[in-house]
Amino acid sequence: MGLPVYRIAVPAQEYQQLTSNIWSEQLVKGSIQMDGKQIPIRIRYRGGHTRGYPKKSFEIRTSSRTYHFNAEYDDPSLLRNALSFRFFESIRVPAPATRHCVLYLNGELLGVYLRIEGVKSFFFRQRKIPVRSIFYAINDHAGFTINSNSSSTSTSANLLSGYSLIRGKDVDKTRLRIFIQQLNTKSRLELFRFLQSRIDTDNYLRWLCGAVLTGNFDGFDQNYTWYEKTKTKKYGILPWDYEGTWGRNCYGAKVDASLVRIQGYNKLTGKMLAFRHFREQYKKLLRQHLMNAFTEKRIMPIVHRLHHDIREEVDQDPYMKWPLDVFAGEPERIRTYVAERREYLTERLHQL
Known part of the structure; x- marks a missing residue:
């Protein structure tokens, strides 16, 4: 099964307002087709220096929820945020729910994004x-x-x-x-x-x-x-x-x-x-x-599952920054990090 496809529509006048100043915090009106529903939204760009990238991130607000659609442009794996938040949950720290998706804006394919739950009042009420x-x-x-x-x-x-x-x-x-x-x-x-x-x-x-x-x-x-x-x-x-x-x-x-x-x-x-x-x-x-939680045995099945789920769509991402062979090698890069980080920290527990 492929990634869910979300389609954002922003009327021409609102779109002009959105794109004329990428640094603006002003939200504009639009709609999103998400989870089988057409939902009215307000939308703006989000991030700091990343707003200048060709693949931009968005904040989207519905009547009751806030979502961040992260481009993950600098991350060659496109999964480090998702992996990190799952890891925090495993060690009993509340963290945003995430879901990879394919995003369109006014009919244009933007590529693979990570939908991240906004940490606002609803987040805490739900928990x-x-x-x-x-x-x-x-x-x-x-x-x-x-x-x-x-x-x-x-x-x-x-x-x-x-x-x-x-x-x-x-x-x-x-x-x-x-x-x-x-x-x-x-x-x-x-x-x-x-x-x-x-x-x-x-x-x-x-x-x-x-x-x-x-x-x-x-x-x-x-x-x-x-x-x-x-x-x-x-x-x-x-x-x-x-x-x-x-x-x-x-x-x-x-x-x-x-x-x-x-x-x-x-x-x-x-x-x-x-x-x-x-x-x-x-x-x-x-x-x-x-x-326990920070071991290759626990981490790598999550990495491989996330990586497998997005790899076909990453191949079609028009704004993918990294060569596909770098993306393909990211699970091994993460595995190496876990092994080396475990060794480094274990040797320094005595410093505490």
Whole structure:
């Protein structure tokens, strides 16, 4: 069975508005034929520098859902995001559902895309996680740091410059700003209790395992979703934009399995791992995943299935960036990464 085919239709005037400024955040009206239904939508381009690529990604909103249709242009496998999110789910970290598809826009074949579930209110309702606020970490200023060279006024204003509020109110911005300030200023004696009271530490350490194991160098200071639970008032985290993983960076270049250190990065991670209690918990989780979830036996059947499902359509993709022999070799590239990454991390567990 081939991939599902989705057809987007955008009227001429709306299409002109969409294409006249690829950097615009303005949504235009259209429709999509998806899952056997013709659905009214609003659509825009999404991404940063990738908007300049010949194969562009889209954000599509229906009356109740948001989807991201990722071109996966820089990933020669077209499956690293899908693989990463499945892996996070396997280690009990909520992650977006994905589905590869063939996409058309106004009758033009755009090629193979990855439909990614938007992480908004519906995402959390579906998983029975009541949340009061949702933030996207949209750039590399989302590392929970305070710039000591800035004035107090500008520092307060810049603390959230790496975040976009998706759900919530101004008070939720204030709550996050205060959290970052307290994270950076509390004494060691106060900090341990603060972390336990304000962070879902099990969730955070599982997410840290996922980011470290998959080797997402760009996933610590950006490319994550940060949310506050309604009942516990604790913050949680989940992954986003994981194409730069499994042995390649976000531009598709090969990277060494040692690129991301075992301790991970960002201020919050450093603050947590400064305590033996959290280091031991992280070490235990990491060891478990190295023995079970993060093994060739567990990973490669998923890789081969995803790769098999898209290979015929990839051959017909008019905007495929990579030679087909590179695409064909990607399962082996990922297998090699898993083997080398397991060895690298196993040898460094003693550093925790």
